[in-house]
Amino acid sequence: MRGPLWRLLWDSKRDAVFDISLVIGLHLTGRLLGYLYEPETPLDAYAWIGGVWASQVLNGLMDLLLVARRRFPVVLLSAAAALAAAQALLIEFGPGPLLQNNLETDPWGPGVTPFAVYAAVVYASGPRAKRVWVWALIGVLALVAFRPWTLPGTDPIVAAAIWTVLPAILGLYIGARRKLMNALQERAERAEREQRLLAEQARAEERARLAVEMHDVVTHRVSLMVLQAGALGVASTDPAVRQAAEELRGSGAEALAELRDLVGVLRRGEDERQPGRGDGPPEQVPDLGELIAQSEAIGVPVEFTAEGEPDLVTPAVARTAYRVVQEALTNVHKHAAGASVRVSAVYSDDRVRLTVRNTAPRGPAELAGSGAGVGLRGLRQRVELVGGTFRAGPTDGGGFEVDAILPGYVPTEEAADA
Incomplete structure (x- = not known):
């Protein structure tokens, strides 16, 4: 399974911590209210389902289901509506309430009802039929909470409104705000993409x-x-x-x-810069032996290794490969007096990799100030111009390494065609 398990329910660790803290807080609050306020409904009224413990188990399960409110809001809402409907039917036509209520005026539903309504309005998305089902379930919860057939007083109506209507209105507001923020973010990203395209067009x-x-x-x-x-x-x-x-x-x-x-x-x-037919005849990477011989002639020992067969490449790649080794050896002559050099060429079907590594210098760099100081930068631009990658930097022990990977094919255009 890819990614941590908490990714199944949350998008971020902050959401996970918030939801887990919410569940723990609601559960502790329910237990505290149960101890502080004596329930008006006699405890033996719940005996037909195993006593008040069965009610606490059902509420505990709903609290646990609350952690999935972001990923599965309709499931949570459906469970809450089912328990609310069962509560109303059992009170009116059965042996007694399914869930324990502290007061007779309490809404007939699980304690997580407001959070289930809010989560369904905010997080539920999909076809229209799904949205209709969500509002139907909210209607069931509101009907059970208001209990119009019992003609309750003002207090139950206010509690029912806070229990169902207010979370739905808050969910509509938060959902609309999120859609607006997503639209603004998408517009900003689109403008940024358009800006990049304009910049690329200007560069072209x-x-x-x-x-x-x-x-x-x-x-x-x-x-x-x-x-x-x-x-x-x-x-x-x-x-x-x-x-x-x-x-x-x-x-x-x-x-x-x-x-x-x-x-x-x-x-x-x-x-x-994609493989295809070139504008000129392909050729092999130029023989690097001449450059090696020139370096050895001035007292710079060079070890040369080659892997693979030097396949045919386009002229631009062949000359760029030659220039990489030439510039790297020139820098060794200027900045690494007395160092030894290792040149490696690796040929594969679709690319050429050249690596030039020298050891730490053993003498003063008398020619260090003779250049313009833009050799490696120009070499990087030249390699990237043909679609390759270039890396140059110091190595362990005080040496230096130049590493270039060139594609096997780069289409060019005859200047005479312009």
């Missing part, structure tokens, strides 16, 4: 604007750089210049490819 429009600006400005400039580098490589006769121009052209072409992926993701939005 801003993303689209940024994508257009990146395409119109950055892509144009980088394309000119690539073309000029290619022209320089063709026109120059110096091998060193031609090699430098080719490297520049290659770097520019790679930057254009990454920019194309980022622009595509910006224009797609969050809701379209």
